[in-house]
Amino acid sequence: MAFxxxxxxxxxxxxxxLRRRADKVEAxxxxxxxxxxxxxxxxxxxxxxxxxxxxxxxxxxxxxQVEARLVAKAPGTFAGQTGTxxxxxxxxxxRWAAPxxxxxxxxxxxxxxxxxxxxxxxxxxxxxxLVTRPTTPAQAHLRAALIGALVGASAALVPFVGGRTLCAxxxxxxxxxxxADWARFGQQRGRTAG
Numbered sequence: 001m002a003f004x005x006x007x008x009x010x011x012x013x014x015x016x017x018l019r020r021r022a023d024k025v026e027a028x029x030x031x032x033x034x035x036x037x038x039x040x041x042x043x044x045x046x047x048x049x050x051x052x053x054x055x056x057x058x059x060x061x062x063x064x065q066v067e068a069r070l071v072a073k074a075p076g077t078f079a080g081q082t083g084t085x086x087x088x089x090x091x092x093x094x095r096w097a098a099p100x101x102x103x104x105x106x107x108x109x110x111x112x113x114x115x116x117x118x119x120x121x122x123x124x125x126x127x128x129x130l131v132t133r134p135t136t137p138a139q140a141h142l143r144a145a146l147i148g149a150l151v152g153a154s155a156a157l158v159p160f161v162g163g164r165t166l167c168a169x170x171x172x173x174x175x176x177x178x179x180a181d182w183a184r185f186g187q188q189r190g191r192t193a194g
Contacts, residue, residue: 033163045152049144056140068096076112098128106130
């Protein structure tokens with residue numbers, strides 16, 4: 001990379017007899033890349049955030065908690081602790097009725113040693129399939145904001161990298177032009193550039 005000297009703010013936009021056409025092009029490329037970077041990041045981030053938050057809100061409305069019953073005794077024995085953690089639970093088969101009345105079975109986590117027929121609260125979607133507990137509005141807002149920020153940053157990266165790549169090519173071209181001009185100047189003076 002060539003030595004640029006001290007940075008002068010908005011140097012590409014100032015009138016200068018040494019400014020080349022490539023400098024003007026680079027000025028517009030930098031401006032366009034920054035505008036596209038900001039616009040793409042904000043638009044993609046907001047659209048994704050709204051979409052995620054809408055999907056999670058729809059899940060809160062559509063998903064229902066139903067009572068399921070253990071099909072068989074859960075494996076293991078319960079140690080009798082109050083407030084068991086999820087690591088103290090085992091997978092067991094349960095059966096529940098879907099909104100249309102059909103019977104479904106699936107695997108859920110229950111306390112070890114739970115008896116056959118023990119009621120277990122499960123969450124189901126509109127077709128009666130097992131789902132996780134829906135997010136609270138605060139959790140949905142946080143999740144939507146984080147996903148929106150990630151998508152926005154990723155979308156902004158595309159025009160930013162494109163602009164940097166184009167500027168690097170223009171820089172190489174400008175250096176090559178300077179080399180050619182110096183070689184021509186050296187020949188006019190009776191010297192060879194080397």
